[in-house]
Amino acid sequence: MLPRLTPLLAAAEGLPPLFTLLAVMLTTVVFVSLLLLKLQQSLLAGYFICGVIVANSGVLDLLGGGESEARIAQMSEFGVMLLMFTLGMEFSLSDLRYVRRLAFVGGGWQMGLCILIAGAGAWIGGLSMTGAILLAVALAMSSTAVSLKTFQDLGLESSTGARMALAVAIFQDLFIIVFFLVLPLLLHEGGADQSIWQRVGSLLGRGGLFVILAGVAARWVIPMLLNAVTRTRNRELFTLSVVGSCLGLAFIGGLLQLGLALGAFVAGLAVSESIFKHRILADIMPIKDLFLTLFFVSVGLMIDLQVAAIYWKPILALTTVIMVAKAGLITLIARLLGLAHRQSLMAGLGLCSAGEFSLVLLQKAGHAGVWDSGTQQTFIASAALSMGLLPALMRAGEPLGTRLEKLGWGRKKPALPESAPMRQKMSVMHDHAIICGYGPVGQQLNKSLHDEGVSTLIVELNAETVSLLKRQGQAVLFADAAHAETWELTRLSEARMVAFTFPDATLTLQALSQIREHRKDIPVLARARFASDVERLKRFGATVVINDEIEAARAVVEQGRVL
Known part of the structure; x- marks a missing residue:
């Protein structure tokens, strides 16, 4: 030393x-x-x-x-x-x-x-x-x-x-799932004094039980739990539920002598195709x-x-x-x-x-x-x-x-096309608009941008809205705009603009700090419920701020003149 x-x-x-x-x-x-x-x-x-x-x-x-x-x-x-x-x-x-x-x-x-x-x-x-x-x-x-x-x-x-x-x-992921199932057999865990057929039978029984329990959890328990938690809009509870689901299946895998790692891997598989995937990645990273x-x-x-x-x-x-x-x-x-x-x-x-x-x-x-x-x-x-x-x-x-x-290595050789589909996180979104929130304002902005030929990506925390948008083929992330990992998933470096269509100045300020850390130049459109928030949002990087009070007053005056 x-x-x-x-x-x-x-x-x-x-x-x-x-x-x-x-x-x-x-x-x-x-x-x-x-x-x-x-x-x-x-x-x-x-x-x-x-x-x-x-x-x-x-x-x-x-x-x-x-x-x-x-x-x-x-x-x-x-x-x-x-x-x-x-x-x-x-x-x-x-x-x-x-x-x-x-x-x-x-x-x-x-x-x-x-x-x-x-x-x-x-x-x-x-x-x-x-x-x-x-x-x-x-x-x-x-x-x-x-x-x-x-x-x-x-x-x-x-x-x-x-x-x-x-x-x-x-x-390799598919292979390792199967290999983790037979690993206790190779290491003679849980019955070194048993015959090979007894150990194989025990392994098949424990593996089958784990598959059933994991399938039930993936199909019903975890989705129902996360749906209930998202309705509370409580970030801490969502993160706790995710970690709890991971540890719960890992615990079951450990109890069945199949390994903690296998249980955790299967827990990830359980949510890999769900709308919660990107939000979980952002929370757990x-x-x-x-x-x-x-x-x-x-x-x-x-x-x-x-x-x-x-x-x-x-x-x-x-x-x-x-x-x-x-x-x-x-x-x-x-x-x-x-x-x-x-x-x-x-x-x-x-x-x-x-x-x-x-x-x-x-x-x-x-x-x-x-x-x-x-x-x-x-x-x-x-x-x-x-x-x-x-x-x-x-x-x-x-x-x-x-x-x-x-130097002539591989010249004039056939090649697979470069444009074949990749996983969503590697998708080639480019020059797109990022719309945070899909309420009435977000819907109108999204429609207007699509009419102009601009592709859009929606960031939303309402699970039902995200499910609907996915069925409609709209690019959407179930993610929290305040998380740094969310902006990596949105391909912010390739985007043309960001729009916050909700008037929550606190959340917008948190997201602005993440955006300006990665992109100093990108235009950001924001909403503010009160006039006191307008200058604060501009000071922290918003390009344009729409004040709900001023716009409401202008609409009232115009309608009053008509009447």
């Missing part, structure tokens, strides 16, 4: 150990993340590095040792559940309809070949059959969150390469980010630098093999499915790392004693390192592909 830190940490002994540890961790995360942002690197790498620093600095021993680490691990488990919940929400059967060929053919070949090659290599390398299967599945999975986020950062979210990555990610940070930090806490230093060669070798082999294999599959060379390369690079599910599986395998600690260190470090390197590799991939095309 650094000598200068010893007196400071010793003075903190009177504080709760977990609080002190969290303060040290999160403060370190902030400074390391700022440095990585300067270097345009992934923040996930920063979280992992912070965990490594804390684990190997002696802080854990001073702040309670294993007890503090166990509490952090429990909090990270909550982060995993919220991660699985959001991944479940981002899964969409409507997306699958558009990319089913890429998903089932491309994803099937990718998972099948990766599992076969990795499993054979692990078996030859001396792992048990269970260890080989778990490692093969873990290495075959890719990081959906990092990949698609990097495609968006590069402005390539509508490219064919991103569509291929999305399709394979959907297939800040909470998820916090606990997801703890998850990746906890992964770093598992790394012993002294042991990793001994195994540094296997770690670098395995990371290189994972990324090169998966990139090459997926690029080849994408080419065989008709993608152009450059887009095939981007799809391959986007899916070449390990993923969040990989870390979950490796952690479970390590806790179950499937392999020794040195092997666990190698696998965890390699998976985390591949995820940290992914954004930089993808940024280098686009100019590399362009350069290779200029």
Whole structure:
């Protein structure tokens, strides 16, 4: 441990150990993340590095040792559940309809070949059959969150390469649902003294019961609960209901020995096609980010630098093999499915790392004693390192592909059309008007803009109105305009104007702060019930403010003259 830190940490002994540890961790995360942002690197790498620093600095021993680490691990488990919940929400059967060929053919070949090659290599390398299967599945999975986020950062979210990555990610999600069901069987949980047929029967029974309970919750319980909560217009209660639904199904999955992560993932699936999806994403994102940070930090806490230093060669070798082999294999599959060379390369690079599910599986395998600690260190470090390197590799991939095309690589080769449908959050809305509120004023503005040929996006918190607009084919978000995440979903950077058609100045001011943080130039139309609110709204960024009192007075005067 650094000598200068010893007196400071010793003075903190009177504080709760977990609080002190969290303060040290999160403060370190902030400074390391700022440095990585300067270097345009992934923040996930920063979280992992912070965990490594804390684990190997002696802080854990001073702040309670294993007890503090166990509490952090429990909090990270909550982060995993919220991660699985959001991944479940981002899964969409409507997306699958558009990319089913890429998903089932491309994803099937990718998972099948990766599992076969990795499993054979692990078996030859001396792992048990269970260890080989778990490692093969873990290495075959890719990081959906990092990949698609990097495609968006590069402005390539509508490219064919991103569509291929999305399709394979959907297939991986389907695969992991089934694999989580059989995972307790592989790890001999809940009945090591039973025969294989008894364990299979028990698994099928518990799995069937969970499917029934999850289906009832998805079809009736959760929608009825969220409908009732939205009528109260209480933001805190809505967030609490969402988290409660997630934890409730996760709890059921845990009671049935199917895993907390599977229950949370199914809870996300339960609302993935509902009108509440975008509102939930906006509400849950800040909470998820916090606990997801703890998850990746906890992964770093598992790394012993002294042991990793001994195994540094296997770690670098395995990371290189994972990324090169998966990139090459997926690029080849994408080419065989008709993608152009450059887009095939981007799809391959986007899916070449390990993923969040990989870390979950490796952690479970390590806790179950499937392999020794040195092997666990190698696998965890390699998976985390591949995820940290992914954004930089993808940024280098686009100019590399362009350069290779200029040299004649893939010239005059067939390619899939770039304009094929993407998931809604990747839709190509451009030069659209964002209308917040769909009361009488919002309806008239929406109709007028449509008559002028301007596309619109409605942001509304009335569930019945949102359902009606979706049936009519109107682009609509069930979301709160005061949330920063809402404005990311609206594609504010591509919009032509924003209109607040309700006279609530407090809510409009909250939303204005979010809008002006992202777009200084976009025109904003607002309403104010009272004259005192007009200047305040203009001062905070409203371009035009309609005063209800003045407009009502003008209408009264005009009607009085007519009468």
